[in-house]
Amino acid sequence: xxxxxxxxxxxxxxxxxxxxxxxxxxxxxxxxxxxxxxxxxxxxxxxxxxxxxxxxxxxxxxxxxxxxxxxxxxxxxxxxxxxxxxxxxxxxxxxxxxxxxxxxxxxxxxxxxxxxxxxxxxxxxxxxxxxxxxxxxxxxxxxxxxxxxxxxxxxxxxxxxxxxxxxxxxxxxxxxxxxxxxxxxxxxxxxxxxxxxxxxxxxxxxxxxxxxxxxxxxxxxxxxxxxxxxxxxxxxxxxxxxxxxxxxxxxxxxxxxxxxxxxxxxxxxxxxxxxxxxxxxxxxxxxxxxxxxxxxxxxxxxxxxxxxxxxxxxxxxxxxxxxxxxxxxxxxxxxxxxxxxxxxxxxxxxxxxxxxxxxxxxxxxxxxxxxxxxxxxxxxxxxxxxxxxxxxxxxxxxxxxxxxxxx
Numbered sequence: 364x365x366x367x368x369x370x371x372x373x374x375x376x377x378x379x380x381x382x383x384x385x386x387x388x389x390x391x392x393x394x395x396x397x398x399x400x401x402x403x404x405x406x407x408x409x410x411x412x413x414x415x416x417x418x419x420x421x422x423x424x425x426x427x428x429x430x431x432x433x434x435x436x437x438x439x440x441x442x443x444x445x446x447x448x449x450x451x452x453x454x455x456x457x458x459x460x461x462x463x464x465x466x467x468x469x470x471x472x473x474x475x476x477x478x479x480x481x482x483x484x485x486x487x488x489x490x491x492x493x494x495x496x497x498x499x500x501x502x503x504x505x506x507x508x509x510x511x512x513x514x515x516x517x518x519x520x521x522x523x524x525x526x527x528x529x530x531x532x533x534x535x536x537x538x539x540x541x542x543x544x545x546x547x548x549x550x551x552x553x554x555x556x557x558x559x560x561x562x563x564x565x566x567x568x569x570x571x572x573x574x575x576x577x578x579x580x581x582x583x584x585x586x587x588x589x590x591x592x593x594x595x596x597x598x599x600x601x602x603x604x605x606x607x608x609x610x611x612x613x614x615x616x617x618x619x620x621x622x623x624x625x626x627x628x629x630x631x632x633x634x635x636x637x638x639x640x641x642x643x644x645x646x647x648x649x650x651x652x653x654x655x656x657x658x659x660x661x662x663x664x665x666x667x668x669x670x671x672x673x674x675x676x677x678x679x680x681x682x683x684x685x686x687x688x689x690x691x692x693x694x695x696x697x698x699x700x701x702x703x704x705x706x707x708x709x710x711x712x713x714x715x716x717x718x719x720x721x722x723x724x725x726x727x728x729x730x731x732x733x734x735x736x737x738x739x740x741x742x743x744x745x746x747x748x749x750x751x752x753x754x755x756x757x758x759x760x761x762x763x764x765x766x767x768x769x770x
Contacts, residue, residue: 371677372716378670379719385663386730392545401508409437412483416473418444420491426453428494433457435500442473471592475577487561493617502613503561512605513562515555516613527748528626532619534749537737549656551607557593559615570599591636598649630756634763641665668760
């Protein structure tokens with residue numbers, strides 16, 4: 364039997380089995396929310412400060428976001444990354460504290476400066492284009508116990524413009540929600556999304572205001588302004604022995620990217636951050652501090668694109684192997700048989716590979732159904748445009764696997 368066929372069958376079968384496990388596990392575990400028996404804290408709006416970094420954001424969206432969150436927290440701190448107007452006047456209009464940085468230093472620096480002024484028990488880091496529902500903060504506070512270090516919200520994309528990018532972004536968010544719901548049943552979630560993320564102030568204060576977080580550099584030498592603050596904070600909370608949780612009833616709406624090019628760049632940036640965080644979490648003990656399901660979920664998530672790439676490569680090699688012998692080109696069955704390919708296709712291992720591939724495809728449809736169920740409108744658009752978004756995410760993830768050391 365040809366070596367390329369052997370590798371294709373083995374890796375293809377393994378990839379299919381992992382995909383089946385991943386899709387089925389997340390689909391069914393996500394249908395029932397996790398429950399914690401920990402005693403909840405009694406927190407109120409006065410216990411919360413919102414920190415909003417702004418840089419080149421829409422003033423109109425910023426004011427809408429600021430208005431929405433001001434009603435729900437005790438204090439708001441706005442940190443502008445080098446631009447004073449019109450953010451200062453909008454902030455002061457709504458009673459928010461305004462901090463102006465003289466030059467751009469990135470989001471992490473803005474969060475650190477805001478954190479230095481926080482005196483409340485809970486801090487919320489939120490983007491300037493993210494609008495929380497009227498009860499979002501109250502739902503977040505309900506999730507806090509003494510063992511909880513951070514609680515995320517449930518992010519929804521604004522699809523009112525009907526654009527493909529908006530629905531593709533929404534599809535990816537609903538996919539993340541499905542995975543996070545499954546993870547929440549066992550304790551920690553993979554990510555407290557930075558669009559609207561809350562943390563226990565005394566847990567993260569020193570980490571945010573000092574050292575690595577504030578002055579993050581890729582490979583220790585390249586200053587990085589592209590974010591990744593939420594992945595760093597989620598990992599840190601877990602390493603400190605606290606739970607990273609999510610309030611799925613805390614709905615917030617954020618704005619999608621303007622076009623497909625910006626959407627692709629965003630996903631490439633996220634994918635590179637995800638790969639860097641994955642390797643970092645293995646080294647720094649985040650996997651050990653968390654539960655076994657967290658580690659399993661992470662390993663499955665990052666093994667799928669690797670196996671897919673290997674299968675793709677050996678499918679190509681196999682195709683070239685077959686066509687090189689002209690078995691398909693001239694239609695001569697004797698040529699095909701003489702080179703052993705018929706024996707391979709009749710091999711029971713190849714049949715197993717084919718069967719697992721079909722089951723994997725079916726299980727992906729189960730996952731798709733679960734994702735679509737979490738959307739209440741325009742489900743056909745969500746599936747059609749979401750498939751494009753998923754394909755872009757998958758390809759950027761594969762590319763990021765080889766370029767995660769770049770900004």
